[in-house]
Amino acid sequence: MGPFDNSKFWILALSALVTLSCAGVETVRRDYQRVMTFPGRDASGDHLLLVTPTATFNALLAMSLAQRPLRATVPVTGIPAPSVVVRRITIAPSAPDRCTNDAVWELSADVQLLNRVFRDVRLRAQVPLIGDVRGDRLIVTIRTTQAQQITVRWPAGWKKLVENELARKMGPMALVLRDQLQMLLTQLEGQLSTQLTGLVRRLPLEAFTRFRLPLPSLVKAGRLPLKQFRLTSCPNGVVMRLTTTLYRTEKRLELPTSEPGSISVLVPGQTIVGVLHWALGHGLIAPRYNRKGDADPEGPLHITFGWGERPGVLLLRVWHLAYPAGVLTLAGRLRVWLDDNGGPNRLKLRISRFRPVKTSGNLMFRIGAWNHEHKWAAALDAIRTLVLPKRFRIGHASVEMTVHAVEMTPAGIVVRWRIANGR
Numbered sequence: 001m002g003p004f005d006n007s008k009f010w011i012l013a014l015s016a017l018v019t020l021s022c023a024g025v026e027t028v029r030r031d032y033q034r035v036m037t038f039p040g041r042d043a044s045g046d047h048l049l050l051v052t053p054t055a056t057f058n059a060l061l062a063m064s065l066a067q068r069p070l071r072a073t074v075p076v077t078g079i080p081a082p083s084v085v086v087r088r089i090t091i092a093p094s095a096p097d098r099c100t101n102d103a104v105w106e107l108s109a110d111v112q113l114l115n116r117v118f119r120d121v122r123l124r125a126q127v128p129l130i131g132d133v134r135g136d137r138l139i140v141t142i143r144t145t146q147a148q149q150i151t152v153r154w155p156a157g158w159k160k161l162v163e164n165e166l167a168r169k170m171g172p173m174a175l176v177l178r179d180q181l182q183m184l185l186t187q188l189e190g191q192l193s194t195q196l197t198g199l200v201r202r203l204p205l206e207a208f209t210r211f212r213l214p215l216p217s218l219v220k221a222g223r224l225p226l227k228q229f230r231l232t233s234c235p236n237g238v239v240m241r242l243t244t245t246l247y248r249t250e251k252r253l254e255l256p257t258s259e260p261g262s263i264s265v266l267v268p269g270q271t272i273v274g275v276l277h278w279a280l281g282h283g284l285i286a287p288r289y290n291r292k293g294d295a296d297p298e299g300p301l302h303i304t305f306g307w308g309e310r311p312g313v314l315l316l317r318v319w320h321l322a323y324p325a326g327v328l329t330l331a332g333r334l335r336v337w338l339d340d341n342g343g344p345n346r347l348k349l350r351i352s353r354f355r356p357v358k359t360s361g362n363l364m365f366r367i368g369a370w371n372h373e374h375k376w377a378a379a380l381d382a383i384r385t386l387v388l389p390k391r392f393r394i395g396h397a398s399v400e401m402t403v404h405a406v407e408m409t410p411a412g413i414v415v416r417w418r419i420a421n422g423r
Helices: 007-035 054-067 158-170 178-202 205-209 269-281 363-379
Strands: 048-052 070-073 083-093 102-113 116-134 137-142 148-153 211-214 226-234 237-244 262-268 301-307 313-320 326-338 346-361 382-387 391-394 397-408 412-422
Touching (some): 054 205, 054 412, 083 205, 083 226, 102 178, 148 178, 262 269, 326 397
Antiparallel strands (some): 048 237, 070 083, 116 137, 116 148, 313 326, 326 346, 346 382
16 A cells, blocks of 8 residues: 555645645735725824915915004003014025924014014024814914024114114103113113014914915815814925824835925825725725625625836735635836816826736635736726815915926825915
């Protein structure tokens, strides 16, 4: 009797085959669960970047100030209260070579003092930039109530002009009381500095400089989970950074370039994939299919997505989680363009031309997957329309913006808005 006639051998061989098959099934299932598990509070990284050049940001602040002039008076002992009219508010990066959470804030004002108007009196401070999400809006606040290192800079020669004005009011006694005049001038300078410094925190400046940016429709409905909204001041502008709960990454994204008068938004490829997976988990995209490529809640095939290494390449992975388990990976083309015929701020997205690039898992699955790949290529050809926001608010101004360019990059989709006008 030969070794292959021994029944124990066949039992052992069959057991080994079953064990290997189960191990293959468990491996595929584990890989699928890892892809479809969201990190929640452990999410990290920049999932969306919005870059506003410093010059554009300051132009928007000017639009707000133009809608409602900001005036105040400061109490000073011994003379009529000086009046202050704010003419300009600007910010600048805190560091020339890196991004920080604060910015250099500057206010330029006209100060009427003793019947003279001193123009371009400047208040400068370090202020934190705060991001918040309220309902269907992203809120950007320059937190002047927490201003630090406040300084006051008067125009050249201002003290001599004030001294002359005080002497004129004192008349001939100014020559006799010259020491008292100098003492009064010193006290006046100290009071003005204190009052103007305090004015930075007392004035309703945050209401004039607060951005209100509308969110996309998914977020507006309160469905897409946002974890964090941060602001940083960078050498090339103010950068708004959103983090969702969809994925975790330590990858540093290159900031998109943005010309003066425009705003650029980068939607990373991994964010697109994360949103698609979130839509699968919430039933907005059918997660299961039959072998014909039709959506089927009881179908044996599950799908997930990935982002390719080349611009505009979207990966589709088809999973079979029972024996014979395996994964079929198809690469398709994601195109995005401006819909000129549909009106302003309308984008068209098309996913098409899926072709198989890789299979893994059980040999029987791999053979079957290649035989059915053409059905997936036809089933997943789709065009969608996105309507993007047309207006946002900055302080007391409503600002119109139009999408003037959209491009696909290795990092993701870059959308560029042009600021049209503010009212």
